Amino acid sequence: MTWTTPTTSRRTLLTGGLALGAAAALPGCAYIRDDVPVAAPLPKSAKAKIDGDLVYFNWADYLDPKVLKGFQREYGVSIIESNFDSMEGMYANIAAGNQYDVVFPIAKWVVKMRREGKLRVIDHGQLKNADQVFYSGSYFNDPWYDPRSRVSVPFTVYKTGIGWRTDKVSGMTGSWEDLWNPQGARHIFTLDDQDEALGMAALRLGYDVNTAKASHLTEMKKLLVSQKRLLRAYSSDDVNNMNGGGAWIHHMWSGDFMYLRQGLVNKPQNYDFEAPREGTPINSDAYAIPTNAQHPGTAMLFIDYLLRPENAIRNINYLYYPFPVRDAVATFTELAKEVPACDIDVKDLENPDVFRLLSTKEVQARTAAWTEVKAS
Template structure:
């Protein structure tokens, strides 16, 4: 009995020591989190969407360390935010995804009094445009915008590229690249068929799916970032890309050209800065968003990335260096006027789009 008692006491002591160690470790973690509260910022954004030099300058000017995670689609980003597995401080989703985040109470209103650079330098037209998905105008600072278009290689394509239908031509078999994204892929046949890219009609969506399945034997690859590499190297003749990728691609390969708005219509998108509901460093988040709207920072970021910006100060700073690419970076009104933007269609339609896209990929 005494032996059992001694063994019990030893076991109890061991458990208490382990608990004490965890307690001390927890205290250290808590202290570190409190310490980090003043000098860290967790950012979750698209890949290749922030200049490293700009991030470094923000860190040097503010003393705030930026921890950056990246995603390749809105759909891969959303579950991490919805599940609350990570407490990010700043996100950069697209229009319809911002709408979804607002709808599901996953982001918080911004304090625009802490965003003087945003109020001064971001075009009021884009703040108005953003009300299509941020209806109260409380959650978003527009960051980049553009269209979804067709990049093509003039050595491999010798005809006008003004229609999405070229992506269904047999002569380009195994030389066509499509976006690996339900909304961006399904949008293309919807526009060919004359339907809205925000349709909720299941028959129309199924017709778009059937077109994509019929196109599949012609497609070399469905991708995201790798589409740029394949176009730049001449591995493919045509690819569906975002307009912001066009300038750097054309600089990398002079045989490439870009059609920003096929005649059937396309998506005009806006990506914007938002702050998640569970952000721990809200003050730092506001500092970062406002920093990104500063004229010199917006210009430096644009010059490296090439994505069109709603910052009204940038064109004057970079126009001379852009030369022939100025209309790609700052397209004339006829390119985007009257075009649709994606809307959040609700959970049921989200699931239907995903289901139909999976059917394309497995068939």
């Protein structure tokens, strides 16, 4: 490698300085154009009829492949699959103009995309199985994230609680305090997820899971830092952390726990799950059709197909997450009968502990707190 002579660095500095001066002359100049519309009118619903192959955009491995194959066979179309790894990634792809026919946003992202006019109305009258989720008295007739479910159809629901090894620790109290259980010292994991980790601390302190108040954040930060001497790591790979033996107490998602206990380990009786009494975040994912979808008709049929109880049941047995499809609810209750804490009742959905769409200022304040927790 050749090392630079002093002349270079002087010249580089000079160039940098000039550019700096130029920028100082334009303070406040927008760096990326900020032209996202808000409160856009809702684009009209499509008719449920085949209008092409289905471009499908979901988390990886998040529906039973057999169910997908069944749709292709029955309707004679193929499914072109793409995956996202985070809600930010999903949103960025759609915002960049990529065309998908069906997407699977988390509730708070439905709020954002509906507001920006990025989702089409889904006419319930077009769905033969609509009454499986929109029956009289159903929570989803008017969920918090999508008034009257105009642009979304519920997909799964899940809660966040604590999974633990009954052969390693005892004295679990049914409170978030259990993530501080000294018996699990150095074998406790907290989810590496800003909303979940901050939400857990907020619940333990009796605050709203979405709080961004400075005084609350300071307390939550202290609380989370106090957990560090007992904590093994922050990680979202909850299934493998438990399965690998490193985790005895894990802040985890109900569906992951079900998969671990019923689908993976040899001694399920050594694993248990609790939904702490201070409150547990219950969130939901939805099906939605982007405004720029090329085959919204096929997407309508696809959603309708997934609402069929037999398909919901197959997906439940594959994913281990509950589906709020009326005639499939019993299947999950049966699956979860040894761990009823993982089950989610319809009335559980009237739950204040959902992650809401926050302003940038609030997100930044929360990120700063979470960053300090992880950095210290």
